[in-house]
Amino acid sequence: MTEIASFAVEYRRFLDPDGQAVQPLPAFAQDPAALIPLYRAMVLTRSFDAKAVALQRTGRLGTFASSLGQEAVMAGTGAAMRPEDVLLPSFREQGAQFLRGAAMTDLLLYWGGDERGSDFAGPREDFPICVPVGTHAAHAAGVALAFQLRGEARAAVCVLGDGATSKGEVYEAMNLAGVWRLPVVFVVNNNQWAISVPRERQTAARTLAQKAIACGFEGVQVDGNDVIAVRDAVERALEQARSGGGPTLVEAVTYRLSDHTTVDDASRYRDDAEVSARWKDEPILRLRKHLTDAGAWSKEDEEQLIAECGKEVEAAAEAYLATPVQPVESMFDWLYAELPGDLAEQRAGLVAEAGAAGDAKDD
Amino acid sequence: MTEIALIEAVRLAMARAMEEDETVLVLGEDVGVNGGVFRATDGLVERFGDKRVFDTPLAEALLAGVSVGLGAQGFRPVTEFQFMGFFYPAIDQVANHAGRLRNRTRGRLSCPIVLRAPFGGGIHAPEHHSESFEAMFAHIPGIRVVIPSSPARGYGLLLAAIRDPDPVVFLEPKRIYRAPKEEVADDGEAAPLDCCFVLREGSDITLVTWGAMVLETLAAADSLAEEGIEAEVIDVATLKPLDMATILDSVERTGRCVIVHEAPLTGGFGAEIAARLADRGLVNLTAPVKRVAGFDTVMPLPKLERHYMPSEGRILAAAREILEYS
């Protein structure tokens, strides 16, 4: 027998669940104080998720996907990116989107049922949330090709789930990225579940990272509850992508501590005991231990941060709740650059109907 | 000026667009050195280089999805699908993304892309190479569906489609790729989108069609003329958004309408036109609206293809039937 190819997948972790460094930390993480923004981003995301779920439970928000337990994937990814990179999220990446400058009010608007929520004031080129699972991987390849053609040192970051890696289209996009060495990073949020389907029912592959190998580029697995590991891996992948070194897949192994969305009831398909056991691994606790042990974080700091984040989230929720509904005819106004005559007639009919009903609003 | 066929007109339009706008790119399977399986992109990679003309891996959903990403970044990809029969996996991208991106970001991102595909039967092609499902595209909000029926309109409409700021599905009737030919000026003049073309004026009956069926329909109009019946022939050209005004205006004068398409009858785009005639033009109709269409069958393989395709005879039979009414 002649072996013609063999491959390995690296696993990386810097902090163990007790916040202890298991190997020398990367440069950005050596000063504990420098990690506080990452910690803050995770706490803010958790506050936001809690508020969004509460709004949904009280009938003031539509279906919402919490990122509880996966905050390190979001914060690590968002922090690794530069403003000029482009993020293509799926639907659970609010933590990364906030670091990119998307407003919390915007995301509440979106989940509350208002298209203006995807007209981010901050990251103008970032893609909106992608609901059809995995379909944005090809968009990321297209965005990356645009950067490559213009000779720009920028990269696209596509975040997708473990379930999404089963989609043919994700393979199609990764394959293209490999062949053309596109500046794109695929971050797989392996939260162990795709609604009710566990990771091991999704693929027989030992890791999701190895799917990149079939496409001719590197896939690494990181501890997705270690924000330092996520940020480090995505940062390295981005540097490689921006400098012409091609794509990388970063599989961040974490756990979905919440239901899939607010309309899901996870107790139908997984034991509470499994979930409870996973709480000890969660990413915020881990970094807090690390910061506390390093003397960079106190109880007072924690209280102050929680209060601060709570206030910020409340203000965003108030702004969202106070936003007037769009004019009904807005459903026509952004379909095309210029409204075709055919549709102008339908629009006029709707405007007349809304006028007759005495309300230009509808919800 | 020399006479050219539709396939050459399509190529000329792409070359012209690439010449005038460096954001125009060509993508597809075998579109590079091979020039496309029908040669629509022949010579483009030699002229514009492999940073403008890309042979992609074989993956249709990817083709559409990459185009969406490029479009959002301000490029204008003109992306070829080898045959309409292989477009299905990419419909996801058209319906879920291309047609929605401008709307769902309230204009922040847009999708100025053209997705080209040869379609239709009549060339004895293998299985899956002869279908017409333009009506499926016409059902999708936020896009345009454009079908040329001659070299000149192929040139003008494709230029218009490439310059359009929104996504266009551009379906090319491959039965007329090589003939007939006509003189086409490579003058960079686009033809208008969103409007029908009246190919022949007449006051007795209106024949509405698009794509390659324009040939049989014009032939039927000639035959009717020999009997002293003047048929107006309308080429719809842009199915979505539909220029119903031109059709209603014609039927107001003729009182009779036959709609001709190769695609299956049920849910075909003729149903939409007939429904709108019933809605807006009923008082002007002196006879029922007839549809001459393909059957609701799987497209037969070449031996029976001829019996599937709407023929001049079927168009004439439908026309004569409604000319009986007075």
Ligand SMILES: Cc1ncc(C[n+]2csc(CCOP(=O)(O)OP(=O)(O)O)c2C)c(N)n1
């Ligand atoms: C193409 C497609 N199929 C099904 C769904 C319904 N759906 C929404 S999320 C989801 C599971 C996704 O799992 P994963 O990719 O692991 O992401 P996660 O939700 O765990 O973040 C499904 C099946 C969808 N949105 N899109």
Ligand SMILES: [Mg+2]
């Ligand atoms: Mg998952």
